[in-house]
Amino acid sequence: MRDNDQMPGHLARRFQQIAVAVFHAEVEAVGCDLTPVQYSALLAIHRHPGIDQITLAGLIAYDRTTITGVVDRLARKGLVTREVSGADRRARVLRMTPDGGRELCRVQPAVEAAQEVLLSGLSPAEAESFLELLRKAIGAVDGRSRAKLRPAIGATGERSG
Template identity: 55%
Template sequence: MAHVYDLPGHLIRRLHQISVSAFASEAAAEGIELTPVQFAALSMLAEYPDIDQATLAGLVAYDRVTLGGVVNRLEARGLLERKVSATDRRARRLRVTEAGRKLVRDALPAIERTQEVILKDLNAEERETLLGLLRKMADANNGLSRAPLRLLTGKPPCDEPDEAP
């Protein structure tokens, strides 16, 4: 049997911890208060304005309950807003605010540095190979997730994510 340190799941968990830690360090260095999932949520709302919380959860591959807490915190900080749907009065549509758009823009240098930190020991070919294999594994095993990635079909991302339609 393989040693625990050689098991893919163990290595993936460790790399996730490293990635989150690097993100936190780089964001803090910029004076930015943001988590990886908050960045993902705001980024998706910039691309897909006026989607509901369930759709957002699918786009960032997070369970709806956990994402609900993320949305509440972002709304409390004025980074996104919820509005009643014009077609279904029970539904709420989410939209990133100008403050949220600014935070995402301000966070981009930290995001880029995070990628450099976690990939620093790989050359360009190794990086491409790693990312390709990670995408292949994630795509092939998406159905095993408690919160699978659910892309929108037939709805392209907003052409101008920094402008509200």
């Protein structure tokens, strides 16, 4: 039996745990109240106005049911609007409000700072190599997070909607 620091799964959990804490600290420091997931969603909605929730989930690799709560909280803060689509009344059309735009601009430097803190233990060359390997590792097993889901539904990230 290996030690915990030999287990990529454990290290992944630990790194992500710290990443969330660092994000919270940096974002709070600039007076914003956004979680990492809420930031990702807000950014995606900004880049894809009128997106529906399923497509949004695919874009940032979230579970479909998780998006409901995330969007709910963003809407409650007045950062996005969620309206029934005219073309497809099942779908909810998501748009960023002016308040959402301001919040996104305001939080941006904090997000950048958080990413730098996370890699502060590595030299620039090491950081680059680390991200490269991380992307490579993810790429090889991407789609595994859907392994237990019914196969009929589309893959994460591509819905060409």
